[in-house]
Amino acid sequence: xxxxxxxxxxxxxxxxxxxxxxxxxxxxxxxxxxxxxxxxxxxxxxxxxxxxxxxxxxxxxxxxxxxxxxxxxxxxxxxxxxxxxxxxxxxxxxxxxxxxxxxxxxxxxxxxxxxxxxxxxxxxxxxxxxxxxxxxxxxxxxxxxxxxxxxxxxxxxxxxxxxxxxxxxxxxxxxxxxxxxxxxxxxxxxxxxxxxxxxxxxxxxxxxxxxxxxxxxxxxxxxxxxxxxxxxxxxxxxxxxxxxxxxxxxxxxxxxxxxxxxxxxxxxxxxxxxxxxxxxxxxxxxxxxxxxxxxxxxxxxxxxxxxxxxxxxxxxxxxxxxxxxxxxxxxxxxxxxxxxxxxxxxxxxxxxxxxxxxxxxxxxxxxxxxxxxxxxxxxxxxxxxxxxxxxxxxxxxxxxxxxxxxxxxxxxxxxxxxxxxxxxxxxxxxxxxxxxxxxxxxxxxxxxxxxxxxxxxxxxxxxxxxxxxxxxxxxxxxxxxxxxxxxxxxxxxxxxxxxxxxxxxxxxxxxxxxxxxxxxxxxxxxxxxxxxxxxxxxxxxxxxxxxxxxxxxxxxxxxxxxxxxxxxxxxxxxxxxxxxxxxx
Amino acid sequence: xxxxxxxxxxxxxxxxxxxxxxxxxxxxxxxxxxxxxxxxxxxxxxxxxxxxxxxxxxxxxxxxxxxxxxxxxxxxxxxxxxxxxxxxxxxxxxxxxxxxxxxxxxxxxxxxxxxxxxxxxxxxxxxxxx
Numbered sequence: 121x122x123x124x125x126x127x128x129x130x131x132x133x134x135x136x137x138x139x140x141x142x143x144x145x146x147x148x149x150x151x152x153x154x155x156x157x158x159x160x161x162x163x164x165x166x167x168x169x170x171x172x173x174x175x176x177x178x179x180x181x182x183x184x185x186x187x188x189x190x191x192x193x194x195x196x197x198x199x200x201x202x203x204x205x206x207x208x209x210x211x212x213x214x215x216x217x218x219x220x221x222x223x224x225x226x227x228x229x230x231x232x233x234x235x236x237x238x239x240x241x242x243x244x245x246x247x248x249x250x251x252x253x254x255x256x257x258x259x260x261x262x263x264x265x266x267x268x269x270x271x272x273x274x275x276x277x278x279x280x281x282x283x284x285x286x287x288x289x290x291x292x293x294x295x296x297x298x299x300x301x302x303x304x305x306x307x308x309x310x311x312x313x314x315x316x317x318x319x320x321x322x323x324x325x326x327x328x329x330x331x332x333x334x335x336x337x338x339x340x341x342x343x344x345x346x347x348x349x350x351x352x353x354x355x356x357x358x359x360x361x362x363x364x365x366x367x368x369x370x371x372x373x374x375x376x377x378x379x380x381x382x383x384x385x386x387x388x389x390x391x392x393x394x395x396x397x398x399x400x401x402x403x404x405x406x407x408x409x410x411x412x413x414x415x416x417x418x419x420x421x422x423x424x425x426x427x428x429x430x431x432x433x434x435x436x437x438x439x440x441x442x443x444x445x446x447x448x449x450x451x452x453x454x455x456x457x458x459x460x461x462x463x464x465x466x467x468x469x470x471x472x473x474x475x476x477x478x479x480x481x482x483x484x485x486x487x488x489x490x491x492x493x494x495x496x497x498x499x500x501x502x503x504x505x506x507x508x509x510x511x512x513x514x515x516x517x518x519x520x521x522x523x524x525x526x527x528x529x530x531x532x533x534x535x536x537x538x539x540x541x542x543x544x545x546x547x548x549x550x551x552x553x554x555x556x557x558x559x560x561x562x563x564x565x566x567x568x569x570x571x572x573x574x575x576x577x578x579x580x581x582x583x584x585x586x587x588x589x590x591x592x593x594x595x596x597x598x599x600x601x602x603x604x605x606x607x608x609x610x611x612x613x614x615x616x617x618x619x620x621x622x623x624x625x626x627x628x629x630x631x632x633x634x635x636x637x638x639x640x641x642x643x644x645x646x647x648x649x650x651x652x653x654x655x656x657x658x659x660x661x662x663x664x665x666x667x668x669x670x671x672x673x674x675x676x677x678x679x680x681x682x683x684x685x686x687x688x689x690x691x692x693x694x695x696x697x698x699x700x701x702x703x704x
Numbered sequence: 705x706x707x708x709x710x711x712x713x714x715x716x717x718x719x720x721x722x723x724x725x726x727x728x729x730x731x732x733x734x735x736x737x738x739x740x741x742x743x744x745x746x747x748x749x750x751x752x753x754x755x756x757x758x759x760x761x762x763x764x765x766x767x768x769x770x771x772x773x774x775x776x777x778x779x780x781x782x783x784x785x786x787x788x789x790x791x792x793x794x795x796x797x798x799x800x801x802x803x804x805x806x807x808x809x810x811x812x813x814x815x816x817x818x819x820x821x822x823x824x825x826x827x828x829x830x831x832x833x834x
Contacts, residue, residue, distance in 0.1 A: 128726070131719045161764075168762055169717045172791060175813035176723050264793040270809065273802045274829070 132173045133226050134319065139166045140219055141383070144390040147208075147215055151393075154203035164193035170218065182221045185234040188242035189214040195246065210241045212390070322416065325377055329565055332366075332373045333662035337681045339366045340659075344683035374563055378413035381459045381468070384423045385410045388430055388457060395434040402441050402452035403434055412459040414466045415563040421540055422468070422560065425533045429470050429556055430455065432530070437474030437554050447551065449473065461562070465542075468558040477548040479505035486514060506546055510534045538694060540564065541584045567663055569690065571656040571682065572639060574618040578688040580661055580680060581650065585641045585693045589655050592636040604631065606638065606649055613640065616700050617651040618691075621675065643697045650691075659683070663690060674699040707732040712752070714738075714745040714759035714771065715789070724758055724789070727816045731823070742766025746774055749781055757786045761797070769801060776805040785826050 143166045150159055171186035189211060195201045217238055221231035233239075265273075339362055346359045389405045396403040438444075438453030445451050458469040483497045486508050500508070508514055512531040534544050542560030561584070569580035570589070590608070597615070598605050604615040615638070617631040631651045638649040661680035666673065675696035682688045711733055715721045721738045728736055737752065739745035743765040749757065757775065761768040768788055775781045785807040790797065793811050801809060807826045810819060 125726075128719060128722055131722060135717060135719045165716075165762060165764060168791060169720075172812045173717060173719050173723075176720075178813075263795050265795040265798045266793075270798060270802065271825070273799065277802055 129177060129225075131319075132177060133222065136170045136173055137222060137226075139169060140215075140222060141386050142166070143215060145386050147212060148389040148393050150203060151208055157197060160193060160197040164190060164197055167193060167218075177225075179221070179225060179231065181231045181233040182218065182225070184239065185214055185217050185221070185242075188239060188246075189218070191246055192242065207245050210238075210245050212394070213238055214242060215390075320376070322377075325373075329373055329377065332370050333565070333664070335366055336370055336662055339363055340683040341681075341685050344685075370566070374415070374565060375413075377416050377563070377565070379416050379419045380411045380413055381419060381422075381466070382410040383419050384426055385457055385459070387427075388455075391427065391430060392434055392455060395431065399435065400440065401434065401438055403438055404452050404454050406454060406456045407458070408456070409459040412461055412466060413562075414560070415565065417564055418466075418540060418560055418562075421536070422558075425536050425558075426468070426470070428530075428533050430457070433470060433472040433474065433554065437472040437476075439475050443475075462559070464568075465559045465561055468560075469555060470558075471553065471555040473553040476550040476552055476554055477506055477509070477546075478550060482506065482508045486511070489514065506548055509546070510544070535694075541567070541582060543584075565662070567661050567690070569659055569661050569680075570639060571659050571688065572618075572637075572650075572652040573654040573656060574652050575622060577622075578656065578682055578686055579618065579652075580659070580688050580690045581639055581641070582677070582690065582693060583658065585643065587640045587642050587647065590638050590640065592631070592638045592649075592651060594632040594636075597632060602628070604629075608638075608640070608649070611647070613638075613647055613649040615649045615651055616697060619651070619653070621696065621700065641693050641697075643694050646697075648697050650693075650696075661688075661690065706755075708735060709733055709755050710735045710737075710753060711756045711758065712737050712739060712745060712748060712754045714740075714742065714757065714763070714768070716740050716760065716763045716765075720760065720789075724819075727814075727819050728758075730816045731820050742768065742771030742774070745771055749775065749784070750778070754784065757784055759786060759788060761788055761790045761801075769804060772801065772804050772806055785830060787822060787826065 143163065146159060146163055146166070150156070150163065153159060167186045167190040171183050171190060174182040174186060192207070192211060196203060201207075214234075217234045221234075224231040339359075342359050343363060346356055385407050388407070392403050392405045395401075433455055438455070439447075439449075441451035444453065454473050456469065456471040458467075458471070460467050479502050482505050483500065486492045487494045487497050491511060491513060497505075509530045510533075512529070514529065514531070537544050537558055537560065540560045541564070542558060545557040545559070546554070547557070548554040567580075568583040570583055570586050572579050572581060592606070596607050598607060598612075600612070604617070606613045606615055615631070617626075620626045620628075620630060634653075636651050636653060637655050639652055639655065640647055640649050659682065661682075663678045664680055665671070665678050666676065670676070675692055677690045677692035677695075679687055679689050711728060713721050713724045713728070713736060715724065715738075718738075718740070721740075725736050725738070737748065737754070739748055741763050742759070745757070745759065746766070748754070757771075759768040759771055766774075772786050772788065775784055775786060782805075786805070788801050788806050788809045789812060790809055791812055793809065798806075798809055807829070808822045810822045
C-alpha cells in the first residue's frame, strides 16, 4: 500500500471528520425523508469518500465498514430498496463504528476490524431487499474489468493504437517540451483556484493572537504615556490611529478563531434520537441560531457540558409518550437548542417541554441525602430549591440511569461553565418544562477586569465575577469563628483580605487598620467580599500564562501587563475563595 | 515523459487531491492545478491550456463521467487525455467511461508505480496515434 505522510493523515482526519459531522444529522433527516434522492446521494458519497481516503492510509478496517455502508446506499439510491427501521438502525450502527474508528486513528492507533456481527448485519441487509420485486444484485457485487480487457475495449472503440486516426494533441508531442510563452507560464501557477478558504494550524493562530496581544499591551502603554506627557498633538494623533488599528486587528484575528456553534449542535439530533429509542420516548429536536460564532476553544469546551444537559433533558425532563398523552401534551416531546449573541456574550438555551422540576421533591431529597437540615431546606425559596440540582453530590434519581448518571452531575456542568467565565440559569415550571440558559463570553482571549491595588501591587479581578464595589466600613465587620464577616445590607458577607492572602504574616485584623475597599464577587451561589486597598478601574487585559515556576499556583489565573508597564497578576476568584475556605 | 505536463486534478475531497498531487510530484510532475468539482474544472480547462486531466468519478455537482463527456464534446478540449479515478473497476462503469472516451482508469487506492504505468499506457496510445 502507498505510504502516506502524516500531513495527509492529519488532513484526512479533519476533512473526513467534517464529512462525518454532517453525516450524523443527514442520517437522522433520512428517517423523515427516506426517499430524498439528494440526501441518499450525500450519504452515499460521504461513506464513499471516507472509504477512498482510508484506502490510501491503509486503514483496512475503516475501508471495510465504509464499503459495506456505501453498498447499502448504492442500492437505496438506485431505488431498488427502501429505507426501513431495521436498515436505519444498522446504518446508524455502521456510522457509530466509523466514528469510533476515526477516534482511534486520531489518537494515533490503528482501529481493530468492525465487530463481525455488524458486518454481517450490513451484508444481510444488502441481501434482503424487503418488498422489492425481482431486485437485481447490487451493482457493487457485479463483476469487474481487467486492464487487458480495458485495453482491448479501447482498441475496439478507437481502433488499434497504430491505426488511431485522431490527430495527436499538440501539447503531447515533443514540441511541448519547448518552454511556454512567458504569458502562459505566468498563468500556470496562478490559475483560479476554486478554494476560498485556507486551513490554518491553530498553533499558528495562537501564536498570532499572542503577538496581537503584545501589540495591544504596547498600545495601552503608549496611551498611558500620552496621558502623562501631554505630548505634541502629532504624537497624540499617531497614538490614536495606532489605538484604532490595533483594536481592529485584534478584532479580525479574534474573528479567525471563531467557529459556528453548529460544530457542537450537529451531534445532537443523532444523540437525541439514540437516547429516545433507548428510553422508549419520542423527542423532536429543534435547533436555532446554529450559525452563531464563538471562539474555537469555547466551542470545544462547551461540548461536554451541553451533551450532559441534553442527556438530562431527554432522560429526566421529557416524559414517556403515554404520560404526555394523559396530560394532553403531544406524544412527542420537543427539545429546543438555541444560540444567539448577546453583546460580548453568547446565550445558549436548552429548553424542553417535559415535566418540569418538582421543587418539593428536591427539598425532600436534599434532606434525605443529609446535605441539608429540614429547616434549612424549608427556608429555601422556590428558585433556590430548583438550584439544588447544582449542588455537589445531589442527584435526584434513585436509580442511577445509564444515561445521565455517568458520575457527572449538574454541579460539574455548572463549574465547567463557570470556569469559562460563564453562568447557568435555570427556569422550570411543573408540568410545562425546564429551560437552561448558559451565558459564556464570545472569547477567552481578552478579559475585562477590575484593576485593584493591594500592598503596593496591582491585581486584576475578572469583571464577570464582580457584583459591586464599596468602601469598607470597619465598624460593620464582625468575627464569626475567627473569620471576618461584613454585614452588608442585612446580609453576612464573608471577607477575604487579599493583603493577608499574599502575605499571611500580617495580623488578622490588618484590613481594619486603614482605608480599604470591598469588591463583592459571586462564586457559584455564594458571595464574598475581597478586601483591597484601592480600586483603580476597568481594563481589558490580555491573559498571559504564568511561567513554569508559578504554574498551578492557587488563586491566580495568569498575568498581564498594565498600561503603565507593570506586571499584574490576574486573580482566579473561584480558586482563591475555595483555597481560602479550606485553609481557614 | 514530459515532466512539464500541465495537469488538472479534479476531486471534491481535498485530501484526495493532495494524495494524487503528491504521487504525481513523486513521478516528477510539478505543474499541477486542482479543481473541486467537474463544474469548476470545465471553465479552468477551457481557459487554462491543460494537457492532462485526472478526475474522480464520484463528485457532487458534476460527476467525472459528465466532465469527461463535456471535454469530449468541446472542440478545443476533445483530445485531452483523461484518467478516471474510481473506487472499483466495475465492468459496466468502465465500459460506459470507455464509450464516453476515457483514456484510462485507475482504482483507489493506488501507488505511484501504478499511476506511472497508467500514464505510460495512455501516452503510448497517444504516441502510436501520432
